[in-house]
Amino acid sequence: MAAKSRQRILSGMRPSGRLHLGHMHGVLDNWRQLQNQFECFFFVADWHALTTNYDRPWTIPASIDDMVLDWLAAGIDPQKATIFVQSDIKEHAELNLLLSMITPVSWLERNPTYKEQQQQLKERDLATFGFLGYPVLQAADIIMYKANKVPVGVDQLPHVELTREITRRFNYLYRDVFPVPEAMLTEVPKLPGLDGRKMSKSYGNSIYLNDSEEDVARRISTMVTDVERPRKSDPGDPANRCVAFNLHRLYMEKSRLAEIEADCKAARIGCVVCKKELARAVNSAMEPLRERRREFAADPGTVKRILAEGAEKAREVARNTMEEVRQVLFAGPAGSGGKNDAGDKE
Numbered sequence: 001m002a003a004k005s006r007q008r009i010l011s012g013m014r015p016s017g018r019l020h021l022g023h024m025h026g027v028l029d030n031w032r033q034l035q036n037q038f039e040c041f042f043f044v045a046d047w048h049a050l051t052t053n054y055d056r057p058w059t060i061p062a063s064i065d066d067m068v069l070d071w072l073a074a075g076i077d078p079q080k081a082t083i084f085v086q087s088d089i090k091e092h093a094e095l096n097l098l099l100s101m102i103t104p105v106s107w108l109e110r111n112p113t114y115k116e117q118q119q120q121l122k123e124r125d126l127a128t129f130g131f132l133g134y135p136v137l138q139a140a141d142i143i144m145y146k147a148n149k150v151p152v153g154v155d156q157l158p159h160v161e162l163t164r165e166i167t168r169r170f171n172y173l174y175r176d177v178f179p180v181p182e183a184m185l186t187e188v189p190k191l192p193g194l195d196g197r198k199m200s201k202s203y204g205n206s207i208y209l210n211d212s213e214e215d216v217a218r219r220i221s222t223m224v225t226d227v228e229r230p231r232k233s234d235p236g237d238p239a240n241r242c243v244a245f246n247l248h249r250l251y252m253e254k255s256r257l258a259e260i261e262a263d264c265k266a267a268r269i270g271c272v273v274c275k276k277e278l279a280r281a282v283n284s285a286m287e288p289l290r291e292r293r294r295e296f297a298a299d300p301g302t303v304k305r306i307l308a309e310g311a312e313k314a315r316e317v318a319r320n321t322m323e324e325v326r327q328v329l330f331a332g333p334a335g336s337g338g339k340n341d342a343g344d345k346e
């Protein structure tokens with residue numbers, strides 16, 4: 001397929017420091033496949049991180065590097081995808097400003113994510129202009145690259161919907177500059193944390209992509225198993241009652257998985273041994289990640305260089321988009337052949 005006709009994909013993550021297996025299976029596996037098929041832009045949304053961390057912005061730069069190293073370890077390939085940091089491309093701020101002029105406040109206030117997050121992060125004052133405008137900046141991120149598809153988790157759907165509305169409004173008011181992007185829903189396999197709750201950094205129940213073999217073995221050994229099976233002689237019900245078994249499903253060979261299930265049900269296998277075997281399987285799946293991390297981390301300048309190159313590619317697209325946008329907005333009816341040529345028709 002000719003490069004030009006390829007669909008363009010854009011997605012981003014806020015820099016939250018090191019990533020865990022939930023990110024791996026939820027997002028990064030998906031990105032890694034997409035980069036082979038589409039023209040991909042993957043970026044670090046560090047300005048978005050400011051909306052909730054404005055009281056300690058100095059913690060953000062280290063988180064960026066840690067996260068990008070995890071991306072690279074997970075197989076996101078700078079030869080295939082453009083990897084960059086939002087704040088390196090100042091055009092995002094300009095487009096954000098222009099879009100903010102045409103976005104009704106009511107659209108932002110009714111955004112469910114906005115209300116939820118304000119509830120959840122009660123200890124922080126999120127009644128800021130920047131936080132309310134979070135989805136406008138996200139719209140700028142997306143349409144800057146004229147992305148067709150935005151792979152995201154279900155929690156991000158309201159944001160992408162707002163992007164679509166803002167895009168339509170822009171195209172209607174001025175000219176048909178931007179494709180209306182579509183969300184591409186990322187399937188998240190059920191991957192609970194060590195304690196059975198959702199895997200999340202804030203619960204301290206995660207297995208991290210940069211965990212050593214020993215870390216992984218130790219964490220898995222603490223994983224919750226079938227609570228109705230305190231002794232090895234009690235028959236288990238792994239599929240319904242064992243948290244660890246969710247990892248077995250992802251990491252064990254099919255045939256071995258069936259054996260474990262049968263052995264557990266028949267009380268032929270104990271949890272300690274069973275989880276040791278699981279840890280070995282997880283560790284061997286993580287070995288290629290560790291190998292890539294070692295390569296990328298060997299030279300501390302590597303991540304910086306990759307981000308600089310990515311920024312250059314992204315900037316070229318962003319500059320072109322902004323030239324077009326300024327032209328459409330400000331060159332006036334004669335110059336732009338804009339929508340409201342007659343000036344006072346509407």
Ligand code: TRP
Nearest residue numbers: 010011012013014045048138141
């Ligand atoms: N809001 C996204 C998140 O929290 C991050 C993000 C910012 C994003 N801009 C984006 C995702 C553009 C996709 C496209 O995960």
Ligand code: SF4
Nearest residue numbers: 226238242264271274
């Ligand atoms: Fe879970 Fe394995 Fe224990 Fe069965 S034996 S409850 S599958 S850890």
